[in-house]
Amino acid sequence: MNKHALSDTYRAYIDCLNRQDWPALSQLVDENVHYNGLRVGLSGYRAMLERDFRSIPDLHFVIDRLITDPPHIAARLCFDCTPVGELFGLQVNGRRVVFTENVFYEFKHARICNVWSVIDKAAVQAQII
Amino acid sequence: MNKHALSDTYRAYIDCLNRQDWPALSQLVDENVHYNGLRVGLSGYRAMLERDFRSIPDLHFVIDRLITDPPHIAARLCFDCTPVGELFGLQVNGRRVVFTENVFYEFKHARICNVWSVIDKAAVQAQII
Numbered sequence: 001m002n003k004h005a006l007s008d009t010y011r012a013y014i015d016c017l018n019r020q021d022w023p024a025l026s027q028l029v030d031e032n033v034h035y036n037g038l039r040v041g042l043s044g045y046r047a048m049l050e051r052d053f054r055s056i057p058d059l060h061f062v063i064d065r066l067i068t069d070p071p072h073i074a075a076r077l078c079f080d081c082t083p084v085g086e087l088f089g090l091q092v093n094g095r096r097v098v099f100t101e102n103v104f105y106e107f108k109h110a111r112i113c114n115v116w117s118v119i120d121k122a123a124v125q126a127q128i129i
Numbered sequence: 130m131n132k133h134a135l136s137d138t139y140r141a142y143i144d145c146l147n148r149q150d151w152p153a154l155s156q157l158v159d160e161n162v163h164y165n166g167l168r169v170g171l172s173g174y175r176a177m178l179e180r181d182f183r184s185i186p187d188l189h190f191v192i193d194r195l196i197t198d199p200p201h202i203a204a205r206l207c208f209d210c211t212p213v214g215e216l217f218g219l220q221v222n223g224r225r226v227v228f229t230e231n232v233f234y235e236f237k238h239a240r241i242c243n244v245w246s247v248i249d250k251a252a253v254q255a256q257i258i
Contacts, residue, residue: 003198065233065245067203069132069196074203076233076245088251102231102247104194104205116194116205118231122217122250 001110007068009110010075014061020053022046030113037116056083064100071108077101088121092128099123130239136197138239139204143190149182151175159242166245185212193229200237206230217250221257228252 001009013028031042040048053059058081065076079099083092099120106114130138142157160171169177182188187210194205208228212221228249235243 065201067196067198067201067233069198072194072196074196074231074233100245100247102203102233102245104196104203104231116229116231118229118247118249119251120247122248 001070001107003068003070006070006073006107007066009107010066010068010073010105011063013112014063017049017061020050022050025049028111030108030111033111033113033115035115035117055085055087056081058082071106073105073107075103075105077103088119088124090121090125090128092124095128097124097127099127130199130236132197132199135199135202135236136195138236139195139197139202139234140192142241143192146178146190149179151179154178157240159237159240162240162242162244164244164246184214184216185210187211200235202234202236204232204234206232217248217253219250219254219257221253224257226253226256228256 009028016024016028025046026042029042029045033040033042033045035045059079060081062078063075064078067074077100079101080096082094082096084094086092100123101117101119103115103117105112138157145153145157154175155171158171158174162169162171162174164174188208189210191207192204193207196203206229208230209225211223211225213223215221229252230246230248232244232246234241
């Protein structure tokens, strides 16, 4: 998969998340997907995303920066949202928080098979003190 | 700068940090460098790194994953170290901690001019409880 096709696939993945189009997720995420070194599988990955949207009803993924080097993508994602209760073990309770995630993906057969993510939880913590 | 040359430049930068070769830093980092959106400049950037090595005498940068898409690089860095006192506002006090940093760089004229970093501080917090 060339660089432009891989970037397009990644943007389709982000659109899929923002639409919460879970049936389409299997076209973009491998059945055997790993997250930060642990096998979560497609069903575990979908469950994690569904949980995120329950915690953050106005969750919206915005790509701030995209670096493509097939079969890898790195993205800096920005979030500006109001989690309803607890987020990352922090009592956010409807306050607005702004934070980033720097995340790496490996693709296999045009599907995400590995994700290595670091979310700036410390930024959220600093905003709710 | 092509992909291989940019990757080599980045590896030279990581070697420079691990050698604590601060005079060589000006060959690899722009005078006007920005860190997470703030202008810190070369002297501020060097001061930040020197502070990191004072907090973590056995600090060693290991590249776990490198994604190159000129003029950008994304790296997943791994740390396995024993900070002497406080780190990220946490009382580590000589305990061993293992954590990662997902970091993006923009290069200009073969020097780093922008850095967007997320360090997994929550992982450090979880290890010292």
